[in-house]
Amino acid sequence: MTGPRPVVLSGPSGAGKSTLLKMLLKDYGNVFGFSVSHTTRQPRVGEVNGKEYHFVTRDQMQKEIDAGEFIEHAEFSGNIYGTSKAAVQAVQARNQICVLDIDLQGVKSIKKTDLKPIYISVQAPSIEVLEKRLRDRRTESEESLQKRLNTARVDMELSNEPGLFDLIIVNNDLQKAYSELKEILAEEIQKIQDSKNS
Ligand SMILES: Nc1ncnc2c1ncn2[C@@H]1O[C@H](COP(=O)(O)OP(=O)(O)OP(=O)(O)O)[C@@H](O)[C@H]1O
Numbered sequence: 001m002t003g004p005r006p007v008v009l010s011g012p013s014g015a016g017k018s019t020l021l022k023m024l025l026k027d028y029g030n031v032f033g034f035s036v037s038h039t040t041r042q043p044r045v046g047e048v049n050g051k052e053y054h055f056v057t058r059d060q061m062q063k064e065i066d067a068g069e070f071i072e073h074a075e076f077s078g079n080i081y082g083t084s085k086a087a088v089q090a091v092q093a094r095n096q097i098c099v100l101d102i103d104l105q106g107v108k109s110i111k112k113t114d115l116k117p118i119y120i121s122v123q124a125p126s127i128e129v130l131e132k133r134l135r136d137r138r139t140e141s142e143e144s145l146q147k148r149l150n151t152a153r154v155d156m157e158l159s160n161e162p163g164l165f166d167l168i169i170v171n172n173d174l175q176k177a178y179s180e181l182k183e184i185l186a187e188e189i190q191k192i193q194d195s196k197n198s
């Protein structure tokens with residue numbers, strides 16, 4: 001893999017990864033590019049195929065995994081999610097910092113590749129706050145919500161492993177969390193802006 005150093009955003013469902021990512025893309029749209037993952041889950045209201053995800057069937061996804069088209073893939077809450085080689089290459093071809101929003105299994109898989117991203121974990125202040133955010137988001141059935149909360153408990157525990165993440169952001173105050181995110185990425189942002197201006 002070539003190009004600027006990618007960024008991995010991980011952390012429990014509902015912690016605020018997509019919210020922070022949207023802020024980053026709004027402020028630095030030409031600097032960052034989102035790695036559009038594949039998923040077998042159903043699109044949510046407002047989600048567009050090819051933008052938030054490539055929405056695919058389990059059969060189609062399994063065929064592409066078998067064909068070696070994915071850098072990593074994982075089963076999460078009853079669905080498969082994965083990062084294709086093409087998704088990352090598309091961003092890198094635009095000389096943008098590639099941002100991957102992936103779960104903890106994905107992080108462990110990416111650690112075995114030569115991608116060498118900056119690893120950031122986004123956490124909610126507590127499981128209670130996380131549950132409230134997920135409920136208020138109104139995207140999950142009760143079954144899916146419980147699965148996500150169970151996975152979140154494990155994620156919150158395991159993410160503290162020394163060396164796993166370069167930074168853990170506790171997303172309580174959104175603006176403060178965003179400032180922390182921008183701070184760790186400042187050097188990479190500057191490099192891209194300099195290269196685009198030269
Ligand atoms: N600091 C915050 N304070 C209050 N609400 C927040 C904060 N950050 C995010 N939220 C809200 O919490 C909900 C979950 O956030 P978001 O969808 O960004 O989480 P996520 O980590 O991307 O989840 P998933 O992994 O399921 O995609 C959203 O409704 C969002 O508006």
Ligand SMILES: Nc1nc2c(ncn2[C@@H]2O[C@H](COP(=O)(O)O)[C@@H](O)[C@H]2O)c(=O)[nH]1
Nearest residue numbers: 013037073074076081082083101102103106
């Ligand atoms: N290992 C991977 N995890 C991924 C990928 N794309 C998203 N995700 C993670 O899935 C959960 C649930 O996402 P949701 O959109 O259904 O709420 C979340 O933790 C994402 O980080 C991927 O390509 N690989």
